[in-house]
Amino acid sequence: MNKNTYHLVTLGCQMNKADSERLASYLDQAGYIETKQPETAHLVIFVTCGIRQSAEDRVYGRVNQLRKKNPQALIVITGCLAYRPDVKRRLKGQVDLFMNINYLPRLVELLAAKNNPDKVDVGKFYEAERQENGEEYLKIPARYESTYRAYVPIGNGCNNFCSYCVVPYARGREVYRPASEILDEVKKLLKMGYKEINLIAQNVNSYHSLDYDFPRLLKEVADFPGTFWVRFSSSHPKDLSLDLIKVIATSEKVVNHLHLAVQSGDDEILKAMNRKYTVAHFKDLISRLRAARPEIAITTDVIVGFPGESEAQFNNTLKLFTELNFDLAYISRYSPRPGTASWKMVDSVSSLEKKRRENILNAHLIATSLAANQEKVGKELIVLVDGQNKSGLYYGKSADYRTVFFEALSKKTNLIGSFVSVLIKEARPFGLNGVLSEDSKVSV
Ligand code: SF4
Missing domain, CATH: 3.30.750.210 (Transcription Regulator spoIIAA)
Structure with a gap:
């Protein structure tokens, strides 16, 4: 086993991905070498997400598995689960260090403290942990993926x-x-x-x-x-x-795309969520945005089955969907998270009912999203190319965050990372199909 190898496991949001890019650059500078094999790595860092129980469970599963395959590895947990006392208890003996990401500039010292408890005052580091505010770790240059x-x-x-x-x-x-x-x-x-x-x-x-x-x-x-x-x-x-x-x-x-999380279409639920705006305020923002930039795509997040959400309150969310015709929405079923204010509320909506509400919103979304996509047929969209699928079709995102698939004109040019112009031929609920425009000015 190479003593200086590291492996990063990144879960969750863009912020976690950006944190991993800083972690990688920090560890490269510190003389570690990245490996794709966690089972042989000296150091494995999990950048965790605690947004839902399922995200949390993935961490428990992977840490347990890794510990069996690589008993010598130093395992570090950072991200959203690193602060939770219940997670620390559950992973006791499996994980070497729980680290707030603000502490990244001192990771090597903290690891040294784990390895040489006689030489380094661990207590001092944990005392300091409470004082770090995150400015320093953001200064670490990223190693962009x-x-x-x-x-x-x-x-x-x-x-x-x-x-x-x-x-x-x-x-x-x-x-x-x-x-x-x-x-x-x-x-x-x-x-x-x-x-x-x-x-x-x-x-x-x-x-x-x-x-x-x-x-x-x-x-x-x-x-x-x-x-x-x-x-x-x-x-x-x-x-x-x-x-x-x-x-x-x-x-x-x-870009002509804004993601603005509404979370609920009901004022009482928004209040219980402590969101500090009303449905009327949200609607006003959307109409101002659409007036200012008519072609803007609006996407949102919604939670169904928040504690106490009645059928009528859910119907207010459905009504908001009908009124605002979001281009896309990420719908999640409420999942109580330990330590939050709503953890103490009664999780009153059954899982079955949450699923039913999610399905209703999804069905509505499929119809509105398809209608919005159909308006793009016959138009040319600029696409930033992300990759090629198994059938050889390229795919990427338009400025308004639609996923666009298209055929390549020649196999020779690699279009990944380029802006291309695509003539849209066909609309699906969550994607568009097209062909590369003949006069596409490819900017590689
Ligand atoms: S704004 Fe609300 S949902 Fe977003 S990170 Fe802060 S507390 Fe969480």
Whole structure:
């Protein structure tokens, strides 16, 4: 077994993926070598997700399996499960270190403390753990996984405490990177030829650093010269400002897609979720966005079966779906997460009923999404190419976040990571089929 190898297991959201890119660069710098084989690695780090029980169970399964196959490995848990006392208890004896990601700059010291308890004062590190606020780890340069799409964290943590969500406990309070640091990273990426910049944080709309707010930061990123797209997530409806809508409306490089999580179409449920906006406010935002940029695609997140959600309250969500015709929605069945405010509420909606509500929304979504996709038939869409499937069809995302499949003209050119123009021939509920336009200006 090579003593200096590491393997990363990344689960969950884009923020976890961005954290893994920083972990990889940190470990490369520290002299470790990445391996694809966890069963022979010296160090295995799980960047975990605690959004649903199923995500959590995957971690238990994989840690147990790994411990059997590689008893000598140092196993580290970071991400959303690293702070949870019940997870620590459950994985006791299996995991060597539970680390808040804010502690990344000191991972080698923490591992040394595990290996040489006589030489290093472990207590000192754990005392310090409570003081780290995340600014330092965000300064670590990323080793980007993709060569054309980059995730640039602009901050970390959340102050909102939505009652179902673990993030404020797992990542702590909001910390934002200085605008100059973010702009420098983006400039460097554009020089390297990156085609898509994703600005990410738990709530990008509350970004602030000296005299920068998020609309100003976004505008300055979009004003850089070059052919590229800018996306951003996540956006909280309570903080989405009119200034931001103006930037979305006037900056061509900011894509015509916004993901805005509504979570419920009922004011009482939104209140119980501690979302701090009303359905009327959400609807007003959508109509302003559509007026400012008519071709914008709106996608959302919804939770069905939140504690106490009655049939009538669920029907309000269905009504909102009917009124707003989302282009896509990620529907999840409520799953109580330990340590959150809603954990103490009675999980009153049965699993069967949650599934029924999910199916109803899904059926509606299939119809609206298909109708929106059908409007694209006969049009040309610019697509950033992500890969090729088994049948040889290329696929990628359009600016408005639709998945587009198309045939390649020649087998010789590798289109992955390029912008191409695709003439849309056929619509499906969650995708489009087309052909590469004859005059497609391929930008490789
Ligand atoms: S805004 Fe709410 S849902 Fe989003 S990370 Fe913060 S607490 Fe969680």
